[in-house]
Amino acid sequence: MNPIFHSGAFAGKTVVVTGSSRGIGKKMAQAFAASGANVVVNYSGSQQQAEETVQQIQDQGGQAVAIRADLSSIADIRALFDQTLEQFGRLDILVNNAGIMNTLPLAQVTEEDFDRHFTLNAKGTFFACQAAVEHLGEGGRIINISTSVIGGMLPGYSVYAGTKGAVEQFTRQLAKELGPKGITINAVAPGPVNTELFLEGKSEQQIAGITGMNAFGRLGETEDITGAVLFLASEEARWITGQTLRVNGGFN
Ligand code: NAD
Numbered sequence: 001m002n003p004i005f006h007s008g009a010f011a012g013k014t015v016v017v018t019g020s021s022r023g024i025g026k027k028m029a030q031a032f033a034a035s036g037a038n039v040v041v042n043y044s045g046s047q048q049q050a051e052e053t054v055q056q057i058q059d060q061g062g063q064a065v066a067i068r069a070d071l072s073s074i075a076d077i078r079a080l081f082d083q084t085l086e087q088f089g090r091l092d093i094l095v096n097n098a099g100i101m102n103t104l105p106l107a108q109v110t111e112e113d114f115d116r117h118f119t120l121n122a123k124g125t126f127f128a129c130q131a132a133v134e135h136l137g138e139g140g141r142i143i144n145i146s147t148s149v150i151g152g153m154l155p156g157y158s159v160y161a162g163t164k165g166a167v168e169q170f171t172r173q174l175a176k177e178l179g180p181k182g183i184t185i186n187a188v189a190p191g192p193v194n195t196e197l198f199l200e201g202k203s204e205q206q207i208a209g210i211t212g213m214n215a216f217g218r219l220g221e222t223e224d225i226t227g228a229v230l231f232l233a234s235e236e237a238r239w240i241t242g243q244t245l246r247v248n249g250g251f252n
């Protein structure tokens with residue numbers, strides 16, 4: 001894969017991308033590695049996919065390790081960063097990407113659905129920020145992955161959008177707390193992207209309808225998201241914090 005930034009742009013930096021065995025997270029892990037970073041490919045269940053991702057990165061001359069941690073568990077989150085420090089000796093960038101989405105009308109949402117979404121998407125993101133900040137120094141970066149469905153009123157998305165609303169608010173609230181440490185925190189909110197999370201359970205007709213909601217009439221691809229994330233992780237983004245960047249092809 002071509003580096004988005006030059007191949008040494010992130011040399012010497014360590015990046016943790018949560019949930020990066022597939023989808024958008026995998027593409028970000030590959031892009032960081034191609035730009036010189038040491039990358040932690042985090043997974044919870046899919047060890048084989050995580051190991052394949054690491055192998056692909058290493059085959060391209062990059063540095064990566066796979067570390068298992070369920071981002072719903074605070075103990076696992078803390079262990080993820082401890083192991084990252086053991087492997088690479090430092091932490092510079094956290095991308096909070098791990099997430100789940102199940103769309104259901106209000107009447108069908110169960111307590112279990114609600115808790116599962118909030119426990120991973122909101123609580124996991126929050127406590128990963130807390131654990132990462134112990135290790136991040138001046139120039140540290142946190143990028144939280146939100147969603148552009150927050151801007152709409154799509155039926156069935158209430159719980160999922162609620163979790164990402166929390167993520168965007170954490171991002172804003174933490175900006176001034178982390179600024180004195182020289183750390184920026186921002187969110188990237190993709191529109192619909194061609195991944196299993198988006199495609200699962202949708203008919204061709206639903207996908208075509210959603211595809212028609214952006215300016216370009218095609219579905220977003222994982223590589224459409226990585227540039228914004230790498231930019232926010234770079235030194236060039238030092239004056240940007242507390243913001244959400246909607247990376248969605250004009251999805252509305
Ligand atoms: P995906 O399902 O392909 O990837 C999600 C990743 O999270 C997977 O690697 C999965 O194994 C991991 N994960 C799930 N539960 C986990 C847990 N408990 N602990 C650690 N990792 C876990 O989905 P994706 O589309 O690549 O989504 C990535 C992020 O982007 C999510 O936060 C999602 O909400 C967000 N997003 C996706 C879209 C889209 O249309 N695909 C749009 C906007 C935002």
